[in-house]
Amino acid sequence: MKYYIPLLLTLSALSGAGVSSSTCKSCHPKIYDEYISSAHHLSSADSDGLFKAIWSKAPNKKSCLKCHVAPPKKNPTMNSSIDCTGCHTIKSIKHGDMTNSNIYEKREKYFYSAQQSERGEKLKYEHERSGWFGLNSQRSGSPYHTIDYSNDIYYNGKVCMGCHSHKKNNNGLILCSTDIKSMNEKQNCITCHMPDKSGSATTIRISKTHKYHGFSGSRFGENMLGKYIDMQLNATKKSLVITIDNRTPHSLLTHPMRLLMLKVILYKNGKVVYSAKKSFARIVGREGKPSAPWLANEIVRDDMLKANEKRVISIDIPKNITYDKTEAVLGYYLINPKVAQKLGIKKNSRLLKFHILKRVIK
Numbered sequence: 001m002k003y004y005i006p007l008l009l010t011l012s013a014l015s016g017a018g019v020s021s022s023t024c025k026s027c028h029p030k031i032y033d034e035y036i037s038s039a040h041h042l043s044s045a046d047s048d049g050l051f052k053a054i055w056s057k058a059p060n061k062k063s064c065l066k067c068h069v070a071p072p073k074k075n076p077t078m079n080s081s082i083d084c085t086g087c088h089t090i091k092s093i094k095h096g097d098m099t100n101s102n103i104y105e106k107r108e109k110y111f112y113s114a115q116q117s118e119r120g121e122k123l124k125y126e127h128e129r130s131g132w133f134g135l136n137s138q139r140s141g142s143p144y145h146t147i148d149y150s151n152d153i154y155y156n157g158k159v160c161m162g163c164h165s166h167k168k169n170n171n172g173l174i175l176c177s178t179d180i181k182s183m184n185e186k187q188n189c190i191t192c193h194m195p196d197k198s199g200s201a202t203t204i205r206i207s208k209t210h211k212y213h214g215f216s217g218s219r220f221g222e223n224m225l226g227k228y229i230d231m232q233l234n235a236t237k238k239s240l241v242i243t244i245d246n247r248t249p250h251s252l253l254t255h256p257m258r259l260l261m262l263k264v265i266l267y268k269n270g271k272v273v274y275s276a277k278k279s280f281a282r283i284v285g286r287e288g289k290p291s292a293p294w295l296a297n298e299i300v301r302d303d304m305l306k307a308n309e310k311r312v313i314s315i316d317i318p319k320n321i322t323y324d325k326t327e328a329v330l331g332y333y334l335i336n337p338k339v340a341q342k343l344g345i346k347k348n349s350r351l352l353k354f355h356i357l358k359r360v361i362k
């Protein structure tokens, strides 16, 4: 059941407001707060130390801003990032060989969104709606902007594909990719990375939930996504068998800098008696050695868990070991610690934290 309560906003609060994300805060405070501490807001050189470390070495710095700053700005600064309108004014996606591109809406304050109940509609302020069998008419819409609910890309996740689809370097090597073909309206980028959270989407039309704008992923909220990974642990006398089921429609980690790691630990009377590690990555390079992404012309290693892959890993247990408890931990480093060292990232940097996705104890 939806309620369209009369809008009693002082319009003076809105006049002269430019379309920056802070404009949206007054009416969408929950979403704004989540966005402010998300990877999208923190995509600039000033706020993302990892981006800065690599960007400062890249030969064609401007090319990076195509996705790290949105909507495009004439004079981007070190703290330009992805604004609310960087997504909500995407009209369509243009396929490209090197990367895709976003085609932006040019009409002022014309935003796109998705909602099954409104599908196909364009909602303007003071749009008359009748309720109670025509006995009552109520207003809906936003006093700040028009909303177009007829753009399918907001329902099927394609809206993410201008930036997240694929990226090739000048040598024609694909550095990272996600594939939308296997997704549908029931399950896509939005359903997993923007789950419904409690709290109203607007302060004016009250809803129970809103789409999470913290964009859980490797940078933030990794524990929210663990449910899409299953891990089982079976121990025999000679070995530990770990089965990892990646139930996501993309490689478990997509960025070539990441290092996924499985740690197993055996205990006896609460003390560690044995531990082992196994890492998984997709590393780009040349002449068989890892290199900066822009120099790479081959994949030097690829044992990352692929889309929807179930992998069985067996780890031998040394003969003389007896144990009464086993533990398996699946997690990752945002940046491969070896690469971090080369980039001069300090050992105690929080960029080198081990993030945990899944833990099983038996």
Ligand code: HEC
Residues within 6 Å of the ligand: 009, 014, 019, 020, 021, 023, 024, 025, 026, 027, 028, 084, 085, 088, 111, 112, 113, 114, 115, 123, 140, 141, 142, 143, 144, 145, 147, 201, 202, 204, 205
């Ligand atoms: C003056 C208040 C106000 C401001 C400022 C405002 N909005 Fe809204 N917005 C609303 C209201 C009210 C609705 C709900 C309209 C409805 O469904 O009847 C809404 C709905 C939306 C929706 C669609 C939600 C849905 O139901 O799917 C999007 C997307 C959106 N706003 C984005 C933005 C962005 C981005 C900004 C900043 C550039 C912004 N809004 C600024 C009031 C505002």
Ligand code: HEC
Residues within 6 Å of the ligand: 048, 050, 051, 052, 054, 055, 058, 060, 061, 063, 064, 065, 066, 067, 068, 099, 100, 162, 163, 164, 166, 167, 176, 218, 219, 253, 254, 255, 334
């Ligand atoms: C086609 C769009 C696109 C272009 C162009 C692009 N990036 Fe990115 N970048 C992304 C996306 C999307 C992510 C997040 C993906 C992920 O985490 O797997 C990302 C993530 C990153 C990260 C990881 C950030 C972190 O905090 O973990 C770094 C570093 C980075 N990009 C550097 C660059 C550099 C340097 C360039 C230019 C040489 C560049 N990017 C060009 C889309 C792009």
Ligand code: HEC
Residues within 6 Å of the ligand: 039, 040, 042, 043, 044, 048, 051, 066, 067, 068, 069, 070, 082, 086, 087, 102, 157, 159, 160, 161, 162, 163, 164, 189, 190, 193, 194, 215, 216, 217, 218, 219, 220
């Ligand atoms: C305008 C380009 C752009 C669009 C559109 C976009 N993203 Fe991103 N996204 C990025 C960039 C760039 C980053 C990496 C920022 C950084 O960490 O520096 C990123 C980061 C992320 C992350 C965090 C990745 C990590 O490693 O933690 C997730 C999750 C994500 N995006 C999901 C989405 C989803 C879902 C959509 C569609 C609703 C979307 N993005 C639309 C550019 C975009």
Ligand code: HEC
Residues within 6 Å of the ligand: 157, 160, 164, 178, 179, 180, 183, 187, 188, 189, 190, 192, 193, 216, 217, 218, 219, 221, 222, 223, 225, 226, 228, 229, 247, 248, 249, 250, 252, 253, 254, 255, 258, 357
């Ligand atoms: C079934 C749920 C699911 C769907 C659908 C899904 N993802 Fe993910 N995504 C995950 C999980 C799980 C992870 C790994 C956990 C993490 O990074 O915290 C992840 C990780 C990511 C990352 C971070 C990767 C990295 O290397 O840091 C990005 C970016 C991302 N997804 C973008 C997308 C985009 C874009 C789409 C749509 C094309 C999408 N995801 C569809 C569940 C999903």
Ligand code: HEC
Residues within 6 Å of the ligand: 021, 024, 025, 028, 031, 032, 033, 035, 040, 082, 083, 084, 085, 086, 087, 088, 112, 113, 114, 115, 154, 155, 159, 190, 194, 201, 202, 209, 210, 211, 213
């Ligand atoms: C990375 C892309 C991206 C960014 C950045 C982004 N949004 Fe969204 N937003 C979406 C997608 C995708 C949805 C879900 C589909 C839809 O309803 O449009 C959504 C949904 C919404 C909704 C409807 C939520 C609901 O549950 O009904 C509102 C309101 C909204 N966004 C406002 C904002 C505001 C305000 C900002 C900035 C503070 C913002 N968005 C930043 C992609 C984005």
